[in-house]
Amino acid sequence: MPGTDWNAAAARLEREAAKYDREAARSKGVWREIAQAEADDHRTWAAHYRAKAKRQR
Secondary structure: OOOOOHHHHHHHHHHHHHHHHHHHHHOOOHHHHHHHHHHHHHHHHHHHHHHHHHHHO
């Protein structure tokens, strides 16, 4: 998408991953696993967006 600030999008995903990390820290059982998986997923997309931003420079 032209005009997209991929670094800003990646930063937003990192903030959301931190939110899920906090959620995992206070959760138990399957809910902890779900929150950790969400955090990992957000970090994966953040890395993808950062790579995309680097390619567009």
